[in-house]
Amino acid sequence: MSATTPAPMPMSLPLPAALNGRTVVIVGGSSGIGxxxxxxxxxxxxxxxxVARDQARLSAAVDQVRAGGGTAHGFAADGTDEADLDRVLDQVGSVDHALVTAGGFATGALLDTPREQVGAAVDGRxxxxxxxxxxxxxxxxxxxSLTFSSGMYLTRPIPGASASIAAIGAVEGLTKALAVELAPLRLRVNAIRYGVVDTPLSRGGLGLADDAQVAAAGQGSLIGRFGTAQEAASAALFLMANNFVTGTVLTVDGGQSLV
Ligand SMILES: NC(=O)c1ccc[n+]([C@@H]2O[C@H](COP(=O)([O-])OP(=O)(O)OC[C@H]3O[C@@H](n4cnc5c(N)ncnc54)[C@H](OP(=O)(O)O)[C@@H]3O)[C@@H](O)[C@H]2O)c1
Incomplete structure (x- = not known):
């Protein structure tokens, strides 16, 4: 093998069991899907x-993962700040996979919403x-691997969310561009296009106060309910573990984009 030709992508068991002993950084890991x-x-x-910004929520999340028998550490940092991320990753040491679930959803009709009102959500994403x-x-x-978050509204837009929808489109573009650019390093880059998943983000955005309201709101969807955070998150484990998957946007939406 010449010095300029990298070795092929390593092969390993393409099952979540292969993640045993690996280090995974989750930016946006204190809530919901992360x-x-x-x-x-x-x-x-x-x-x-x-990794998340609010220390109290982060500590509770670390406790939750540990209570399930997992090994977890929390770092309070802004995932949009590269220097902050460098500081965290230097402390962590070796890292095998990164999952980005940070990101909010700014709404507002085009003619009523100046750029400054959506800037943080768009730039952050x-x-x-x-x-x-x-x-x-x-x-x-x-x-x-790197795994980013997108959403079903990219292909099935709702009114009043154009800037946020454009931003998830940009993330999908970034996914494919980086899959090509980072392939010589044998790094993989994928994204997950989620449908509505029951998390604090969707409850807040849809104004759903309790489980009964979530169940009622999800009833009209194809499978009769929204997704669970666990169902959504399991797609990330699949993408991390399978070395033949890169440049893919995996739709996990309970068929919501079909109807
Ligand atoms: N839930 C859905 O129905 C749905 C549908 C389509 C797409 N998505 C996307 O999937 C991803 C996960 O959604 P979710 O529902 O799990 O959201 P969530 O429950 O609101 O969790 C978001 C997490 O990201 C962290 N975060 C936000 N901004 C951050 C920043 N700048 N730096 C570091 N951490 C940050 C939050 O903690 P702090 O605020 O403390 O930092 C929190 O831990 C999001 O990108 C969302 O847009 C979700």
Missing amino acids: LAAGALLGSAGARVVL IWGAYAVARAAARRLPAGG
Whole structure:
């Protein structure tokens, strides 16, 4: 093999069991899908590093993963700040996979909503993914992966969310571009396009106060309910574990995009 030709992507068991002993950083790991991924990874034997801004919520999330028998550490940091991420990753040491579930959803009709009102959500989504990619790409080993978050509204838009929808489109574009760019390093880059998943984010956004309201709101969807955070998170474990998957946007939406 010449010095300029990298070795092929390593082969390993393409099952979550292969994540046993791996270190996974979850940016956005203190709530919802990120926290559920942390719990699943913990039970698969991974070393889980949760990153989020609010320290109290982060500590509770770390306790939750540990209570399930997992190994977890929490770092309070802004996932859109590359210097912050560098500091965290330097402390963590070796990292095998990074999952980005940080990101909010700004709403507002085009003519009523100046750029400043949606700027944080849009910038955070795009440059958050970019910052994590830059910090992680310097550290991940061959076979490592980045997994970003997108949403079903990209293909089935709702009115009053154009900027946020454009931002998830940008993340999907970034996913494919980085899959090509980072392939020589044998790093993989994927995204998950979620449908409505029952998390604090969706409850807040849809104004759902309790389980009964969530059940009622989900009834009209194809499978008769919204997704659980665990169902959504398990897709991330699949993408991390399968070294033949890169540049893929995996739809996990209970068929919501069909109807
Ligand atoms: N739930 C759904 O129905 C749905 C549907 C489509 C797409 N998605 C996407 O899937 C992802 C996960 O959603 P979710 O429902 O699990 O959200 P969530 O429950 O609100 O959790 C978001 C997590 O990200 C963290 N976070 C937000 N901004 C951050 C930042 N700048 N730096 C570090 N951490 C940050 C939050 O903690 P702090 O606020 O303390 O930092 C929290 O831990 C999001 O990108 C969301 O847009 C969700």
